[in-house]
Amino acid sequence: MDISKYAKREILQLAERPTPRTPIPRTGDIINLGAGDPDFNQPPIVAEWIKEAIEAGETHYTFQGHPEFKKTVAEYYSKYGVKIDPETQVIPTSGGGAALFLTLAATINPGDEVIIPDPAFQGYINPIKYFGGRIVRAKMRKTEDGYFRPNIENIEKAATEKTKLIIICNPDNPTGCIYTMEELKEIARIATEKDFLILSDEIYNEFTWMGKKHTAIATIKEAVDRTIIAMSLSKTFAWTGLRVGYIIAPKELAELIWRVPIGVSTIPVPIQIAAAKMLREGWRFHEEMKREYKKRIEHCVKRLNEIPNIKCVHPEATFYLFPDITETGIKSTEYTNKLFEEERVRVAAGSTFGEMGEGHIRIALVASIEKLDEAINRIERLHKKLKK
Ligand SMILES: Cc1ncc(COP(=O)(O)O)c(C=O)c1O
Numbered sequence: 001m002d003i004s005k006y007a008k009r010e011i012l013q014l015a016e017r018p019t020p021r022t023p024i025p026r027t028g029d030i031i032n033l034g035a036g037d038p039d040f041n042q043p044p045i046v047a048e049w050i051k052e053a054i055e056a057g058e059t060h061y062t063f064q065g066h067p068e069f070k071k072t073v074a075e076y077y078s079k080y081g082v083k084i085d086p087e088t089q090v091i092p093t094s095g096g097g098a099a100l101f102l103t104l105a106a107t108i109n110p111g112d113e114v115i116i117p118d119p120a121f122q123g124y125i126n127p128i129k130y131f132g133g134r135i136v137r138a139k140m141r142k143t144e145d146g147y148f149r150p151n152i153e154n155i156e157k158a159a160t161e162k163t164k165l166i167i168i169c170n171p172d173n174p175t176g177c178i179y180t181m182e183e184l185k186e187i188a189r190i191a192t193e194k195d196f197l198i199l200s201d202e203i204y205n206e207f208t209w210m211g212k213k214h215t216a217i218a219t220i221k222e223a224v225d226r227t228i229i230a231m232s233l234s235k236t237f238a239w240t241g242l243r244v245g246y247i248i249a250p251k252e253l254a255e256l257i258w259r260v261p262i263g264v265s266t267i268p269v270p271i272q273i274a275a276a277k278m279l280r281e282g283w284r285f286h287e288e289m290k291r292e293y294k295k296r297i298e299h300c301v302k303r304l305n306e307i308p309n310i311k312c313v314h315p316e317a318t319f320y321l322f323p324d325i326t327e328t329g330i331k332s333t334e335y336t337n338k339l340f341e342e343e344r345v346r347v348a349a350g351s352t353f354g355e356m357g358e359g360h361i362r363i364a365l366v367a368s369i370e371k372l373d374e375a376i377n378r379i380e381r382l383h384k385k386l387k388k
Contacts (some may be wrong), residue, residue, distance in 0.1 A: 008158075010131075014126045029308060030344045030345075030346065031371055031378070033345065033363050034250045034321070034346040034347060034348050035364060036235065037240045037366055038287050038289065039238075039366045042173075042236040042237075042238070042239075042242075045281075046278065047193050049273065049278075050270045051269060051270075053274065060269065061264055062265060063265060066092070066272040066273060067166055067281050069276045070087065070092065070246075070248075072276040073085045073086065073231075073248070073279065079230075080216040081219055082216065082219060088251045088254060089249060089254050090247070090248055090254075091247040091265075091269045092244070092246050092266070093245045093246055093247055093267070094243040094244070094245065095231075095232050095234055095240075095244065096232030096245040097123060097248060099230035099231065100167075102201075102260050104127050104128060104226050104248060105257075106253075107164055107256070108132065108165070109132065109133065112162060114128045114163075114165045115136050115155060115165070115196075116136075116166070117137070117138045117150060117155075117172075118137035118140060118166065119138050119350065119354040119356050119357035119360075120167070120353055120354055121173045122352050122362055132318065133165075134162070136157040137158070137354060138154040139151055139154050139356050140175065146313045146324060148172070148175035148322070149177060149349075150177070155190060159190055159194040160194075165197045166191060168198065168201065170200060170201055170205075170214065171204040171205065171208060171317030172204075172318070173204060174318075174320050174322050174353050176313075176315025177316055177317055178212050178214055185220055186373075187217065191222075191223065192226070197228060199224050199230060200229050201255035203235055203236075204235055205231075205234065207318050214317065216229070226256075227249075228249040228253055229248040231247070233245065237278050237286060242271055243267065250327070273319075297365060298319070300321060300376060301366060304375045304379070308327075308383060308387070309327035309364050310327075310383065320362050320364055321362070322350070322360050323360060323361060330386065332357070335382075338382060342382060343382050344378070345379065347362060349362075363375075
């Protein structure tokens, strides 16, 4: 049967599932460092919170999201000094992905241009295309010491009167960079001059290293009225399967987003209640995870740099490494295919994230140090074979 006749046109134009998200068996000796799914399980109290909420009868419609969740989100984000009205500015979403999707659903008309950096999180591409948006890439620049940075000149060049939105990922997946206040001010200036919106994906805000701090673009006066913030508990508390995220937006934009006809607010109520508790009480658990990630980063950066033909900078943020493998002389997809087929290690090819990602691989540090060590042994073995 030709199924395409039943399909919405835009669906057929979308790329298939990107490699890091292709399901692979959890068994055997495969080490999966492809998707950013943290390997930490929940403290038992989370299950109790969910159970208590169900037992207390918190199982009814909350059309606009649970007030307690929205209030806690507003309190949490006010740590940046941004004033948020929970009732009119917070939209619960089932994860960061849904926060992005709903924002695009509310704003993108066919033909609208959306600026995204290159490289960038591959999850931005398909939703933009689905709504008929035109993607305009603004290449990042790579510094001499190997760090990717947003390139303001390229963002300025990418902006036209058709630009509806820029998406920034701050801190950035896959490069691990944190936008500086100067860079954010420049982006705010361009957005104001050219009159477009800023979608700021900040889901890695709590994972910063090297004494760096995440700076929120909504703290810039010029930007605040045109900034939509996409957030998620997926990484902060390893909640990838519990699906909790949210949007913070200026009142008028939030009203537009609420009009997207998906029906009822999409997070189950008991989970919203547990999420609110987690945002208040889950920080010890988060700090433990963070300590572990820090150890993993230090260890893996050091070990990778000992392998010939691989250069790895210490990320400023996130739990990804984005080493440069250009000197192996092969493309990143060939490299990742070989690494998977010959050594049973899944990592993401840099080209998945855009042209500028070519010559890199992204390693998600979502396994124990012992497993990561074994993955690096296998990478080392692959490099020895490649040299022959
Ligand atoms: C930059 C970025 N934004 C959004 C998402 C989606 O997050 P969620 O799992 O909460 O939908 C991810 C997931 O990896 C991500 O890396």
